[in-house]
Amino acid sequence: MEFAVGFLLLAIAASSLAVYAPITFSIATVFLFAGPHNWVEARYFLSRLPARFGKYKKFFAWSFGGIAALMIGYTALMCALQIKAVTGTAGSALLGLWNTLFVLWIVRLIVLSGKWQTDRDRGLALPFGLLAISFALAFPAWFGLSLVYLHPFIGCWILDRELQRSRPQWRPTYHLCLLSIPLFLVAIWWSLHGACATVQSSDVLAMQITRHAGAQVIPATSSHLLVATHTFLEMVHYGVWLVAIPLVSAGWKNWHPGSIPIAHRSPEFKRLVPAIFATSTFTVVVLWVCFALNYSVTRDVYFTLAMAHVLAEIPFLLKTIS
Amino acid sequence: MRTQNLVALILCLMAAVQQVQADIAPGPAPPPPDQSLPVVLAGVCLSMAIVFFGLWFVNFQKAAKAKLKAAGNVGTTPMNDLNQLSNSR
Numbered sequence: 505m506e507f508a509v510g511f512l513l514l515a516i517a518a519s520s521l522a523v524y525a526p527i528t529f530s531i532a533t534v535f536l537f538a539g540p541h542n543w544v545e546a547r548y549f550l551s552r553l554p555a556r557f558g559k560y561k562k563f564f565a566w567s568f569g570g571i572a573a574l575m576i577g578y579t580a581l582m583c584a585l586q587i588k589a590v591t592g593t594a595g596s597a598l599l600g601l602w603n604t605l606f607v608l609w610i611v612r613l614i615v616l617s618g619k620w621q622t623d624r625d626r627g628l629a630l631p632f633g634l635l636a637i638s639f640a641l642a643f644p645a646w647f648g649l650s651l652v653y654l655h656p657f658i659g660c661w662i663l664d665r666e667l668q669r670s671r672p673q674w675r676p677t678y679h680l681c682l683l684s685i686p687l688f689l690v691a692i693w694w695s696l697h698g699a700c701a702t703v704q705s706s707d708v709l710a711m712q713i714t715r716h717a718g719a720q721v722i723p724a725t726s727s728h729l730l731v732a733t734h735t736f737l738e739m740v741h742y743g744v745w746l747v748a749i750p751l752v753s754a755g756w757k758n759w760h761p762g763s764i765p766i767a768h769r770s771p772e773f774k775r776l777v778p779a780i781f782a783t784s785t786f787t788v789v790v791l792w793v794c795f796a797l798n799y800s801v802t803r804d805v806y807f808t809l810a811m812a813h814v815l816a817e818i819p820f821l822l823k824t825i826s
Numbered sequence: 827m828r829t830q831n832l833v834a835l836i837l838c839l840m841a842a843v844q845q846v847q848a849d850i851a852p853g854p855a856p857p858p859p860d861q862s863l864p865v866v867l868a869g870v871c872l873s874m875a876i877v878f879f880g881l882w883f884v885n886f887q888k889a890a891k892a893k894l895k896a897a898g899n900v901g902t903t904p905m906n907d908l909n910q911l912s913n914s915r
Contacts, residue, residue: 596864600864627885627886631875631876631879631882634871634874634878635871637871638867638868638869638871641865641867642864642865
């Protein structure tokens, strides 16, 4: 009951703020929660990694290798586009290649994750992957935008798996909470429908935020509505990672790095895990300082580097549902 | 010493951020990229997806038939055994 009340209060507050002050709310949420949510996510992923990979060795090798390779490729491509080292056509082709490799990587992970579940029909992974690649090649902007809007739901899915593992009695309530998300979205669209609600895009930051929400991809739709929708979903995502998952997985009860299984793999890992904690904490502080110094540039840099956590969520989710 | 290092780091970051901001000043709009090759490749992928869906469906039907056949065999075997038993008597 407390879970449902908390969820609904957060959703009501987020949707109201997203409708009445979308740009300010977007700036505030990213400033406050972007770094800490990545910190909690990294902490949670580390705590759920097994000390020995055993039969999952190949799956984890593909996961880590894919995350590293795709991340390097994405960052290099974004930097090259930013400094205009590649032309528009070459950039578009490289983005298409990246999207294709990204989908193929997911297909490979699905096939590998199905290995320890004999009754799962994984023969559909490749045809669905090819369908996704054809969509990504024909409509690259829509593919990118769908990643932006679908990403918050991956956190919700991971929370569902965690509930099944830790608090199965909370799951029906959580499912009802999830069903309320479309209602909130409809309420946002209804309240902004018809009004000439276009965000003033005179300054660079407002343009950046509206572009991120897809204003260039869907120019016919009010940018106010797009930013409000995106900010609301982002806030739900931050709520899931910063409140719900630590609460459900009892993450706050044990802060000690020694509680993480992978720390017991070897003496090197025992030293590495606290180092990861210290570095990630320092990164969150640096991110806040950079946001305070220059929000616009830091936001661009952050969302480029944040692709790493979008990628990391995929193998993690596949492992939890396998 | 650590505080000095942190201050130096923050100053470096500030300089880097300002440099990046200067670099990304809006310029003239680039020409629209050529879309013919991606569309052709998308068509190829779509065709391959249809072929693989077809293959999956054929395999699925084969497996379902084999399962049905196996279930049928299981059902008839005791009857055969019973008939054989009654004939022998």
